[in-house]
Amino acid sequence: MPRTPLATIDPDLCCPSVLGAPLDEDEAAVLAHGFAAIADPVRLRLLSLLAAADAGEVCACDFVEPLGRSQPTVSHHLKVLTEAGLIEGDKRGRWVWYSIVPERLEALRTALAP
Amino acid sequence: MPRTPLATIDPDLCCPSVLGAPLDEDEAAVLAHGFAAIADPVRLRLLSLLAAADAGEVCACDFVEPLGRSQPTVSHHLKVLTEAGLIEGDKRGRWVWYSIVPERLEALRTALAP
Numbered sequence: 001m002p003r004t005p006l007a008t009i010d011p012d013l014c015c016p017s018v019l020g021a022p023l024d025e026d027e028a029a030v031l032a033h034g035f036a037a038i039a040d041p042v043r044l045r046l047l048s049l050l051a052a053a054d055a056g057e058v059c060a061c062d063f064v065e066p067l068g069r070s071q072p073t074v075s076h077h078l079k080v081l082t083e084a085g086l087i088e089g090d091k092r093g094r095w096v097w098y099s100i101v102p103e104r105l106e107a108l109r110t111a112l113a114p
Numbered sequence: 115m116p117r118t119p120l121a122t123i124d125p126d127l128c129c130p131s132v133l134g135a136p137l138d139e140d141e142a143a144v145l146a147h148g149f150a151a152i153a154d155p156v157r158l159r160l161l162s163l164l165a166a167a168d169a170g171e172v173c174a175c176d177f178v179e180p181l182g183r184s185q186p187t188v189s190h191h192l193k194v195l196t197e198a199g200l201i202e203g204d205k206r207g208r209w210v211w212y213s214i215v216p217e218r219l220e221a222l223r224t225a226l227a228p
Contacts, residue, residue: 018152018158018161018162018165018219019161019162019165019214019219020162020165020166021162021166022159022162022163022166022180023155023158023159023162025155025159028155028156028158028159028162029155031155031158032152032153032154032155032157032158033153035149035150035152035153035158036149036150036153038132038146038149038226039146039149039150039153040146041137041139041142041143041145041146042142043146044132044137044142044145044146044149045136045137045139045142047132047133048132048133048134048135048136048137048142049136051132051133051134052134052135052136066136100133102228105132105133105226106226106228108226109223109226109227112152112219112220112222112223112226113223114216114220
């Protein structure tokens with residue numbers, strides 16, 4: 001199974017609609033990888049905290065308390081979302097500040113359009 | 115982890131937006147369960163075949179050839195999608211005809227709205 005991150009997909013090709021023409025194997029694999037990245041409650045809550053942040057970004061150190069998860073767990077989920085191209089990090093000093101990549105979420109939403 | 119099918123969620127409550135207010139644990143669990151149902155290439159291709167079907171429904175026996183998967187594999191994926199409330203089946207004789215439940219896919223799409 002290819003594990004192509006959404007971030008490496010040509011925007012002109014990404015993402016076909018599930019409800020349009022029948023998907024081929026490759027299209028389905030790319031989309032499934034994107035949906036797998038958000039098919040986790042901690043990662044959905046991470047995204048919602050990022051979306052609600054006043055500055056549009058949150059330090060990796062500031063998820064532990066609202067999520068009630070350890071720093072290694074938070075870091076794991078941030079990595080999965082980053083690899084899927086759904087968030088991006090900016091390293092400053094010893095911490096990374098994360099923000100949402102809206103066009104990647106939009107690509108997944110578009111894939112479910114009628 | 116609750117495994118509440120989307121189908122059992124009150125439509126007035128379902129589904130909060132990921133990009134709105136921060137999700138609580140329960141909201142995130144319900145949404146993650148829905149996205150997990152479509153985070154699989156075979157299930158995405160099943161949905162796209164159902165969406166493209168002229169009659170809006172497909173016999174469970176007619177997925178094996180286009181998907182290149184065995185009948186037991188097809189049946190497993192149909193079951194996961196049915197339990198998530200994304201498709202529904204109508205038994206006639208020895209086979210079941212499946213169709214999409216559009217409002218359930220729409221609920222997932224809405225959850226990704228800006």
